[in-house]
Amino acid sequence: MLTNPVYAALTGPHAGFAEVRGNARRYPPAVAPFLALPDDPTPQDWADAAVLLGPGTTAALMRPEFPIPDGFKLDLHIDLVQFVAPADLPAEDPEAVRLGPDDVPEMLALVALTDPGPFRTRTIELGTYLGIRREGELIAMAGTRFALPDHTEISAVCTHPSYQGQGLGTRLIRAVAAHITAAGRTPMLHTSGGNTNAIRLYNSLGFTVTNRMKVTLLQAL
The missing domain is CATH 3.40.630.30 (Gcn5-related N-acetyltransferase (GNAT))
Structure with missing residues (x-):
């Protein structure tokens, strides 16, 4: 699968x-x-x-x-490189808030700034999306996209350029993974084969490469 x-x-x-x-x-x-x-x-x-x-x-x-x-x-x-998360990845984050339909315009604006992959007006319906705000502004987000029988994909991981390098993406990956494992599923994700920074991050977090594919x-x- x-x-x-x-x-x-x-x-x-x-x-x-x-x-x-x-x-x-x-x-x-x-x-x-x-x-x-x-x-x-x-x-x-x-x-x-x-x-x-x-x-x-x-x-x-x-x-x-x-x-x-x-x-x-x-x-x-x-x-495309596919990764599956290690068992010790999940960690809830007290600053992460659940995003809903009213947040979609801000989410789309953040995606336009950072290009984490496809995110459209109804993508939020696919699962749980979490964000971090500073002074009311949405500065980072991540969520779940494809739901398979045993796995759920972490997707749309992005941070506003002014706040990158602070570990916000890592925190949200862990927080989304906590939601996935609480539902009895295993977190997974995909990234471009040319995205060396993302691959380095996922390797450092203990993710395992499961497949190399194409979009x-x-x-x-």
Whole structure:
């Protein structure tokens, strides 16, 4: 399941979010830009995916690299590293506050400043998001995105540039991990293969590399 996390989520705990045609699944675009297919997609699965997306629509696949068939245009491949958290990672943080729908405009502004990965107007619906505020301003956040049967992904870890280097991201990763483990799941996360600072941080926190994959951005023709 960890090698095909979006499909595991959309056929499992996040099935209620799934837009479905045949074996193809996708999140609503306002929630997340991800498409999912079975481990070994058939020509019919790809045909269903094309109809599900619609002509000219771009979506992201997260899984090991594989050939893209006719009917789709490859926009971009991004190397991705998947990590699973150690048992001693979780730690609640008294300064971390639960973020809700009213906080989304500030969350989107913080994401625009820091580019931690896709975060859209309804992404907050996928799980628990925590933030740290200073003088009322949201300066750091992290939350949960893909929910698999046994794992939950930590995502959208970002800190305002004026407050970076203070360990806020680490504190929020630990706090989000505490929410995940309290629900009986194992925390996991993904980062770009070229993000050496993030990889160094996750290694220092005891995360274990479980898979090296690709994010494939493709467009239905």
